[in-house]
Amino acid sequence: MNNEMSYISYVPFLAVMVSLAAVPLIILSDKKPNLRESWTLIAAFVKFALVFSLVPAAMQGYTAEVNLLEISPGIHLALKADQFGIFFALIASGLWIFTSFYSIGYVRGNSEKKQTRYFASFAVCLSSTIGVAFSANLLTFIVFYEILTIATYPLVIHKETPEAISGGRKYLAYTLTAGLCLIAASAWVYDLTGTLDFAAGGILNHVSLSPSVAVPLFMLFLAGVGVKAGIMPLHGWLPSAMVAPTPVSALLHAVAVVKSGVFAVIRVVGFVFGPNVMENFNLNTILAAFAGTTIILASLIALKQDNLKARLAYSTVGHLSYIVLGAALLTEAGFLGGILHIATHATMKITLFFCAGAIYVNLHRENISQLDGIGKIMPWTMGAFTIGAMGLAGVPPVNGFLSKWFLALGALEADKLFILGIFIISGLLNAAYFFPIVHRAFFKEGVNLEGYGEAPLFMVVPLVCTAVFSVILGLDPDLFFNFYQFAFEIANSLLR
Amino acid sequence: MIKNFPVIIPAIYLTAALLIPLLRSRHERYAHSIALSAVFAAALVSINNIYYVINNGTIHYHFGGWTPPIGIEYVLDPLSAFVVFVINSVVFFILIHAVKVNAIELHSKEIPYYSVVMLMMLGFNGMIMTGDFFNLFVFLEISSLSVYGLMAMGDRGSAFASFRYLLLGTIGASFFLLGLGFLYMVSGSLNMSDLKEIIPLLSNSPVLIIALTLMVTGVGIKMAVFPLHGWLPDAYTLASSSTSALIAAIGTKVSAYVMIRILFFVFGVEYVTEIFPVTLVLGWLGAAGIIYGSILAIAQKEMKSMLAYSSVAQIGYITLGISMANPLGFIGAVLHIINHAFMKGALFLVAANLRIRTGHSDISRLHKVCAKKMPVTMACFTVAAISMIGLPPVAGFFSKWYLVLGAVDNRQWIFMGVILLSSLLNAVYFFRIIENVYIKSSDSDEEMKSCTLAEDEPGFSMIGPLVLFAMTLLLLGLFNVYIVNNIILLMMPPGL
Numbered sequence: 007m008n009n010e011m012s013y014i015s016y017v018p019f020l021a022v023m024v025s026l027a028a029v030p031l032i033i034l035s036d037k038k039p040n041l042r043e044s045w046t047l048i049a050a051f052v053k054f055a056l057v058f059s060l061v062p063a064a065m066q067g068y069t070a071e072v073n074l075l076e077i078s079p080g081i082h083l084a085l086k087a088d089q090f091g092i093f094f095a096l097i098a099s100g101l102w103i104f105t106s107f108y109s110i111g112y113v114r115g116n117s118e119k120k121q122t123r124y125f126a127s128f129a130v131c132l133s134s135t136i137g138v139a140f141s142a143n144l145l146t147f148i149v150f151y152e153i154l155t156i157a158t159y160p161l162v163i164h165k166e167t168p169e170a171i172s173g174g175r176k177y178l179a180y181t182l183t184a185g186l187c188l189i190a191a192s193a194w195v196y197d198l199t200g201t202l203d204f205a206a207g208g209i210l211n212h213v214s215l216s217p218s219v220a221v222p223l224f225m226l227f228l229a230g231v232g233v234k235a236g237i238m239p240l241h242g243w244l245p246s247a248m249v250a251p252t253p254v255s256a257l258l259h260a261v262a263v264v265k266s267g268v269f270a271v272i273r274v275v276g277f278v279f280g281p282n283v284m285e286n287f288n289l290n291t292i293l294a295a296f297a298g299t300t301i302i303l304a305s306l307i308a309l310k311q312d313n314l315k316a317r318l319a320y321s322t323v324g325h326l327s328y329i330v331l332g333a334a335l336l337t338e339a340g341f342l343g344g345i346l347h348i349a350t351h352a353t354m355k356i357t358l359f360f361c362a363g364a365i366y367v368n369l370h371r372e373n374i375s376q377l378d379g380i381g382k383i384m385p386w387t388m389g390a391f392t393i394g395a396m397g398l399a400g401v402p403p404v405n406g407f408l409s410k411w412f413l414a415l416g417a418l419e420a421d422k423l424f425i426l427g428i429f430i431i432s433g434l435l436n437a438a439y440f441f442p443i444v445h446r447a448f449f450k451e452g453v454n455l456e457g458y459g460e461a462p463l464f465m466v467v468p469l470v471c472t473a474v475f476s477v478i479l480g481l482d483p484d485l486f487f488n489f490y491q492f493a494f495e496i497a498n499s500l501l502r
Numbered sequence: 503m504i505k506n507f508p509v510i511i512p513a514i515y516l517t518a519a520l521l522i523p524l525l526r527s528r529h530e531r532y533a534h535s536i537a538l539s540a541v542f543a544a545a546l547v548s549i550n551n552i553y554y555v556i557n558n559g560t561i562h563y564h565f566g567g568w569t570p571p572i573g574i575e576y577v578l579d580p581l582s583a584f585v586v587f588v589i590n591s592v593v594f595f596i597l598i599h600a601v602k603v604n605a606i607e608l609h610s611k612e613i614p615y616y617s618v619v620m621l622m623m624l625g626f627n628g629m630i631m632t633g634d635f636f637n638l639f640v641f642l643e644i645s646s647l648s649v650y651g652l653m654a655m656g657d658r659g660s661a662f663a664s665f666r667y668l669l670l671g672t673i674g675a676s677f678f679l680l681g682l683g684f685l686y687m688v689s690g691s692l693n694m695s696d697l698k699e700i701i702p703l704l705s706n707s708p709v710l711i712i713a714l715t716l717m718v719t720g721v722g723i724k725m726a727v728f729p730l731h732g733w734l735p736d737a738y739t740l741a742s743s744s745t746s747a748l749i750a751a752i753g754t755k756v757s758a759y760v761m762i763r764i765l766f767f768v769f770g771v772e773y774v775t776e777i778f779p780v781t782l783v784l785g786w787l788g789a790a791g792i793i794y795g796s797i798l799a800i801a802q803k804e805m806k807s808m809l810a811y812s813s814v815a816q817i818g819y820i821t822l823g824i825s826m827a828n829p830l831g832f833i834g835a836v837l838h839i840i841n842h843a844f845m846k847g848a849l850f851l852v853a854a855n856l857r858i859r860t861g862h863s864d865i866s867r868l869h870k871v872c873a874k875k876m877p878v879t880m881a882c883f884t885v886a887a888i889s890m891i892g893l894p895p896v897a898g899f900f901s902k903w904y905l906v907l908g909a910v911d912n913r914q915w916i917f918m919g920v921i922l923l924s925s926l927l928n929a930v931y932f933f934r935i936i937e938n939v940y941i942k943s944s945d946s947d948e949e950m951k952s953c954t955l956a957e958d959e960p961g962f963s964m965i966g967p968l969v970l971f972a973m974t975l976l977l978l979g980l981f982n983v984y985i986v987n988n989i990i991l992l993m994m995p996p997g998l
Contacts, residue, residue: 149894
C-alpha cells in the first residue's frame with residue numbers, strides 16, 4: 007500500500023517454493039521411506055524458518071513483496087507478505103511441522119498405501135496455502151486457491167474406496183464451482199476498477215457502486231470463498247471429505263484449506279470491499295446472517311453425530327463461521343477476535359483431529375459410542391483432547407477463550423446483542439457436544455480394551471505439543487513473539 | 503529474398519507432396535522422413551517469419567509480379583504469421599508421434615498418407631497467407647480434399663464418415679463460393695485489402711449482406727460452429743489416430759482464422775457489429791455450442807468421440823470470443839486457438855498411445871493399471887485435462903480468463919455464465935477419466951490382462967511429443983502475457 011514501507015524480497019517466493027521443490031525429491035525417493043519423509047520434514051522446517059524470518063520486518067511495518075511474472079496484462083503473479091499473510095502462513099507452516107511427524111506415525115501405523123502420493127500431495131497443498139497467504143492480488147490468489155483445490159483431491163480420495171471417491175467428487179463439485187464464482191467476481195472487479203491488488207480498506211472503497219452491482223458482486227465473492235470457509239449452505243463437502251486419512255482432515259480440513267477460505271473471507275471483506283462499502287450496502291448484515299445461522303445449525307448437527315470425525319467436522323463448520331461473523335461485525339475487536347480465532351481454532355482443532363486419528367490407529371474405533379473408558383489406556387491422548395475441547399467451548403485458560411472474548415467484545419462494540427447471544431449459545435452447544443466425549447473416556451467402564459496402550463509416540467508427541475501450545479497461547483500470547491500485537495495491528499489496519 | 507518469405511512454405515509442401523510418391527523406396531519410413539523434414543523446414547521458416555513481421559511489419563508478395571487486384575497477393579501480417587507458426591509447429595510434433603502409430607494402423611498406406619498430409623498442409627498454409635478470396639477458396643478445396651482422403655484411411659466406418667464430411671464440406675465450400683460471387687458482383691474485387699476499402703462505400707447494399715451471410719455460413723461449416731458441426735464427431739472418432747490428432751489440432755483453427763479475417767479485417771468491426779450484426783448470431787451459436795458440445799461429451803463412452811464433442815465446445819469458445827468484438831474477447835479467441843491446438847493435440851496423442859498399447863480407448867475400460875504402466879502418458883493427460891477445464895496455472899485458464907473479462911466488459915452475463923458453466927462440465931468428463939486411470943481397479947481379470955503391456959510406455963517417439971505438448975501448455979499459461987503483448991496486440995484488428 008505504502009511504497010516506502012515495502013521492500014523487494016524473494017523470501018515469500020522461496021517460502022512458497024520450498025515444499026514444491028520437495029515434491030520431485032519425495033517422488034524420487036519412493037522406495038526409501040525414511041529418506042522420503044526426511045524431505046518432508048526438511049521442507050517443513052525450512053518453510054517455517056523462512057516465514058518466521060519475515061516477522062521482524064513486518065512488526066516494524068515493512069512489507070516484503072516480489073513481482074514474479076506478468077500473467078495478465080498489468081497483473082503480475084505477485085507475492086506480498088503483509089502482516090495478515092504472515093500471520094496465516096505462520097500458522098499453516100508451523101502446524102505442518104507437527105502434522106508431518108504425526109503423518110509419519112499415522113500412515114506407517116496404519117500401513118496406508120500410496121504413501122509417496124500422499125506426502126507429495128501434502129507438500130503441494132502447503133505450497134499453495136502459503137501462496138494463498140502471500141498473494142498480493144486476486145488473480146495470484148485464484149491461481150494458488152485452485153492449485154490447492156486440485157492438490158487436495160488426491161488426499162481426499164486417498165483410501166480409494168467408493169465412499170472416498172464420492173467424497174472426492176463432492177469436494178471437486180463444490181470447490182470448482184466456487185473457484186469459477188471467484189473468477190467471475192474478480193473479472194467484474196477488474197472491469198470496475200482496473201486493478202486486482204489487495205488494499206487494506208478495500209479495492210472498491212473509492213469506486214462509486216450501486217446496490218445492483220455491489221450486492222450481486224458480493225454474493226459472487228461469498229459463493230467463491232464461502233465454500234472453503236464452510237458457510238452454510240455451502241458446507242456440504244466438508245463432512246464428506248472426512249473420509250480422507252486423519253492427518254489430512256487435521257491439517258487441511260481444520261487448518262489449511264478451510265482457513266484459506268476464511269482467510270479469503272477476511273481478504274474480501276477487508277481488502278476488496280472494505281469496511282465502508284460493506285457498511286454502506288448492508289453487506290455485513292448478509293454475511294452475519296449466513297455466519298450466524300451456520301454457527302447455530304452446525305453446532306446442533308454436531309450434537310447428533312456419533313462418528314467422532316463427523317462431529318469434529320461440523321464443529322469446524324461452526325467455528326469457521328465465528329471468524330466470518332467476527333469479520334462481519336466490522337469493528338476492531340471483531341476483526342481481532344476473528345483473526346485470533348484463525349490461529350486458536352487451528353491449534354485446538356488440529357489437536358482434536360490428531361486425537362481422533364490416534365484413537366483410530368490404536369483401537370480402530372471411529373464412533374463416540376465406542377469410546378467408553380479409553381481415557382484410562384490413552385491418558386495423554388484424551389488429556390490433550392480435553393484441553394482442545396475446553397478451548398473450543400471457550401473455557402479459560404485455553405486460547406479459545408481469548409479469541410472468543412474479543413469476538414464478544416466486538417459484538418458489544420457493534421452494539422449487536424443478538425450476535426453476542428449467538429456466541430454464548432454456541433459456546434454452550436460446544437460444551438454439550440464435546441464434554442460427553444470426555445465424560446465417556448474418563449468416567450465410563452470400557453470394553454475389550456485389554457492389551458492396548460497409548461498410541462505410537464510419533465502421534466502422541468505432536469498432539470500433546472499442539473495441546474500445550476494451545477494453553478500457552480491462551481496464557482501468554484506474546485511468549486514467542488508479539489503474536490497478539492501482530493493480530494491487533496492487522497485488525498487496526500483494516501479500519502484505518 | 504524477404505519479399506519471398508510467404509511463398510516458401512507452400513513451395514516446401516508442394517515439393518514434398520510430389521517427392522514422396524516419386525522417390526518410392528523399399529523402406530516406407532522414408533516417406534515419413536521427407537514429410538517430417540518438410541514440416542520442420544516450414545516451422546523454421548514460420549519462426550523466422552514471425553520475427554521479421556513483428557520487427558519490420560507486414561510482408562506483401564505478388565505472384566508472378568502481377569499487382570493486385572489483378573494478381574494474387576500473399577500477405578504475412580502478425581495474425582497470419584502467428585497462425586502459420588502455430589499450425590506448423592503443432593503438426594511437426596504430431597508427425598514425430600505419427601511414425602509408429604501409422605506403421606501399425608496404416609500399414610502399407612504410408613506413402614500416400616504422407617503425401618496427402620503434405621497437400622493438406624499446403625492447403626492450410628495457403629488459406630492463411632493468401633490475401634485473395636478466390637485463392638483462399640482454391641486452397642480451402644485443396645485442404646478439404648486432402649482431409650477427406652486422410653479421414654477415409656481409418657477405422658471401419660471412417661469411409662462413410664469421410665463421405666458425410668465430403669458432402670457437408672462441399673456444401674460449405676459452395677456457400678463460400680456463392681458468397682464470393684455476390685461479393686464480386688457488388689465490389690468488383692476479391693482482393694482482401696482492396697475489399698476493405700470498397701466495403702464501407704457499399705455499406706447499405708443488401709447484396710453485401712447476402713454475401714457475408716453465405717461466406718460466414720460456409721466457413722462456419724468448415725469450422726464446425728454449432729449447429730453446423732454435424733460432420734465433426736464421427737470424422738474425428740473414426741479417423742486413424744494420427745489423422746484425428748492432426749485435424750483436431752489444426753483443422754478447425756484455420757477456419758476460425760478465416761472467420762476472423764472475413765469479419766474483422768475485410769468487412770470491418772463496424773459492419774459486422776452494427777450494420778449487419780452477424781456477431782450477435784455467432785455469439786449465441788457459440789454459447790449454444792459450448793453447452794451442447796460439453797453435454798454430449800459427457801455422454802460419450804469412447805475417448806476420441808468425447809474429445810470430438812469437446813472440440814465442438816471449444817470451437818464455441820473461439821466463436822464466442824470473436825463475437826464479443828472487443829479487445830479482450832479477441833485476445834481470448836486468438837489465445838484459445840493456440841492453446842486449444844496444443845491441448846487437443848496432446849489429448850488425441852494420449853488417445854493414440856492408449857489405442858496402440860491397450861487396443862482401445864473406451865473410457866469405461868480404463869483402470870489404474872493404465873496409469874501404472876503408462877505414467878508419463880497419463881501425467882500428460884492430466885495436465886492437458888486441467889488445461890481444458892481451465893484451472894491455473896495451465897494455458898486453458900488464461901484464455902478463459904480473457905474471455906470472461908471480455909464478457910464482463912460487454913456486460914454479457916449469460917455468456918460469462920456459459921463459459922464458467924462449461925468449465926464445470928469439462929471437469930465432469932475429464933475427471934471421469936482421471937478417476938478411472940488412477941483409482942479404479944479393473945472389474946475382471948480378463949480386463950487386467952488386456953492392459954498388461956510388454957513395455958511400460960509406447961516408445962520415445964510417442965512420449966516425447968506428448969511431454970513437449972504438456973510442457974508447452976504450462977509455458978503458454980505462465981508466459982501468456984508475452985504472447986499477448988508481443989504478438990496478439992499487434993494483430994488487433996482496426997476498430998476494436
